[in-house]
Amino acid sequence: EIVMTQSPAILSVSPGERATLSCRASQSVSINLAWYRQKPGQAPRLLIYRASTRATGIPARFSGSGSGTEFTLTISSLQSEDFAVYYCQQYNKWPRYTFGQGTKLEI
Amino acid sequence: QVQLVQSGGEVKKPGASVKVSCKASGYSLTTYAITWVRQAPGQGLEWMGWISAFTGNTEYAVELQDRLTLTADTSTNTAYMELRSLRSDDTAVYYCARDTTVTTGGGYDPWGQGTLVTVSS
Numbered sequence: 001e002i003v004m005t006q007s008p009a010i011l012s013v014s015p016g017e018r019a020t021l022s023c024r025a026s027q028s029v030s031i032n033l034a035w036y037r038q039k040p041g042q043a044p045r046l047l048i049y050r051a052s053t054r055a056t057g058i059p060a061r062f063s064g065s066g067s068g069t070e071f072t073l074t075i076s077s078l079q080s081e082d083f084a085v086y087y088c089q090q091y092n093k094w095p096r097y098t099f100g101q102g103t104k105l106e107i
Numbered sequence: 108q109v110q111l112v113q114s115g116g117e118v119k120k121p122g123a124s125v126k127v128s129c130k131a132s133g134y135s136l137t138t139y140a141i142t143w144v145r146q147a148p149g150q151g152l153e154w155m156g157w158i159s160a161f162t163g164n165t166e167y168a169v170e171l172q173d174r175l176t177l178t179a180d181t182s183t184n185t186a187y188m189e190l191r192s193l194r195s196d197d198t199a200v201y202y203c204a205r206d207t208t209v210t211t212g213g214g215y216d217p218w219g220q221g222t223l224v225t226v227s228s
Contacts, residue, residue, distance in 0.1 A: 049216075102152075
């Protein structure tokens with residue numbers, strides 16, 4: 001099983017600032033990496049796929065980068081709705097596409 | 108628009124079974140696989156299993172394969188997740204999600220709204 005490790009576990013940032021979240025895979029997943037945002041009481045929502053492609057309707061302040069084992073999600077100017085939990089997920093090794101443990105973005 | 112709507116919350120006793128439905132609208136269930144993911148209270152996301160409504164093929168997490176059955180009814184465009192011999196640690200929110208990873212290289216999109224299953228005596 002590919003283990004996904006996210007850091008930090010909690011990130012404290014002010015509205016309007018930039019946030020950088022990291023995700024590391026235990027083995028190469030190429031660019032088969034997705035990011036999700038989960039607001040309290042809601043289902044996760046796809047933000048980024050193929051490591052750097054924004055999903056439909058996702059604003060340009062979200063950007064993803066990386067390949068292989070190291071990935072980054074950057075949110076350029078935090079809005080109130082961005083304070084949530086973020087998960088990375090590898091989908092290189094079918095069918096069990098494992099998730100990271102999550103990064104909580106708090107004010 | 109593309110949407111997955113799940114059935115309502117359930118309260119079950121240990122040893123019982125639960126069956127959760129996931130109705131797709133805006134697309135045909137046969138064009139993308141459905142994945143089931145669960146989330147225990149305050150915890151992360153756990154992959155449970157996968158079903159292709161087109162072929163009927165399924166894949167299950169090893170730790171659940173003895174208790175989990177995924178099915179799909181193409182006539183109603185609905186997927187189902189049945190978990191048997193429920194234990195207290197099965198208490199979680201259960202999500203279905205459309206799996207676009209193979210077809211379009213994307214991720215799980217969209218997700219159902221989630222179904223809370225509570226296992227308690």
